[in-house]
Amino acid sequence: MSSSAPSQAAEISFGIRLGAAMSTHGRLCVGLDPHPQILSDWGLTQNAAGLRSFCARVLEACAGRVGVLKPQVAFFERFGVSGMQVLSEVQHQARAAGLLVIADAKRGDIGSTMAGYAEAWLNPHGDFGADALTVSPYLGFGSLQPAIDAAARHHGGLFVLALTSNPEGQQVQLARDPQGVTVAGQIAAAAAAASAALIQDDAGELGSIGLVVGATTAGLAADHGIDLAAGRLPLLAPGYGAQGADAQTLRDGFGASYREQVLVNSSRGILGQGPDLFSLTRAIELAKADLG
Numbered sequence: 548m549s550s551s552a553p554s555q556a557a558e559i560s561f562g563i564r565l566g567a568a569m570s571t572h573g574r575l576c577v578g579l580d581p582h583p584q585i586l587s588d589w590g591l592t593q594n595a596a597g598l599r600s601f602c603a604r605v606l607e608a609c610a611g612r613v614g615v616l617k618p619q620v621a622f623f624e625r626f627g628v629s630g631m632q633v634l635s636e637v638q639h640q641a642r643a644a645g646l647l648v649i650a651d652a653k654r655g656d657i658g659s660t661m662a663g664y665a666e667a668w669l670n671p672h673g674d675f676g677a678d679a680l681t682v683s684p685y686l687g688f689g690s691l692q693p694a695i696d697a698a699a700r701h702h703g704g705l706f707v708l709a710l711t712s713n714p715e716g717q718q719v720q721l722a723r724d725p726q727g728v729t730v731a732g733q734i735a736a737a738a739a740a741a742s743a744a745l746i747q748d749d750a751g752e753l754g755s756i757g758l759v760v761g762a763t764t765a766g767l768a769a770d771h772g773i774d775l776a777a778g779r780l781p782l783l784a785p786g787y788g789a790q791g792a793d794a795q796t797l798r799d800g801f802g803a804s805y806r807e808q809v810l811v812n813s814s815r816g817i818l819g820q821g822p823d824l825f826s827l828t829r830a831i832e833l834a835k836a837d838l839g
């Protein structure tokens with residue numbers, strides 16, 4: 548385990564650090580998704596050694612060019628302990644290189660268990676210390692309270708699944724309560740309240756409790772009464788590139804919230820250009836320019 552935890556050590560909230568990273572590097576978040584197919588396409592072995600080479604190359608392409616890296620935990624977990632060891636290493640290396648790390652682990656459980664997950668992923672001195680974690684509110688938003696407490700304690704962030712990029716999500720997320728409010732709308736409102744309680748200097752900073760809203764699905768929000776601009780929550784938007792959304796889809800879908808709040812993830816869209824470093828960095832620069 549590395550001892551470096553540069554960004555959280557300063558005790559600056561995740562929202563402030565994310566805003567600064569986006570001002571410096573733009574809104575692109577590169578997804579660190581070592582899909583089996585991508586490892587094969589890159590000529591890498593399907594084991595920890597292959598993962599390690601893949602991560603080193605992506606990190607080299609990202610450092611100094613993008614502000615945020617989002618490792619997809621599933622693609623490390625599939626290799627068991629050796630894969631998780633590589634994830635631990637790369638998360639610490641990325642943070643030491645000045646990147647913010649969002650661990651995409653989509654954790655969610657009853658409150659007492661949630662506390663364990665949150666400590667594992669948000670304690671900057673732990674093996675998996677990340678700047679932020681994706682979490683699932685489908686055991687009830689209140690079950691996330693221990694994770695919100697951990698985010699406050701460690702100056703970390705959470706991205707709560709609200710309106711996910713996959714079409715199947717709408718069956719649950721757009722269901723309505725007797726007052727006609729969608730599940731996604733209730734989650735967005737609860738996240739805004741939780742985020743407000745963590746604001747540090749109230750100078751218009753981004754919140755530290757954000758939402759996952761798909762690039763492919765953001766356009767549904769307005770029609771379903773979900774106000775994405777409320778509370779200046781950071782909005783993590785997967786779905787750009789490989790899932791079909793382009794920059795115009797994003798601008799149309801997010802409307803007023805796009806300019807300040809939206810962090811756009813691209814995994815396969817960037818990684819598909821590797822393993823050549825020049826091609827990877829060019830893909831990153833093109834995506835950054837495209838997203839504005």
Ligand SMILES: O=c1ccn([C@@H]2O[C@H](COP(=O)(O)O)[C@@H](O)[C@H]2O)c(=O)[nH]1
Nearest residue numbers: 578619711712713785789790813814815
């Ligand atoms: O609603 C969601 C939430 C998370 N994801 C994750 O983002 C990346 C997307 O990868 P692409 O290759 O750019 O499609 C992946 O890790 C997903 O698990 C999402 O797609 N949608």
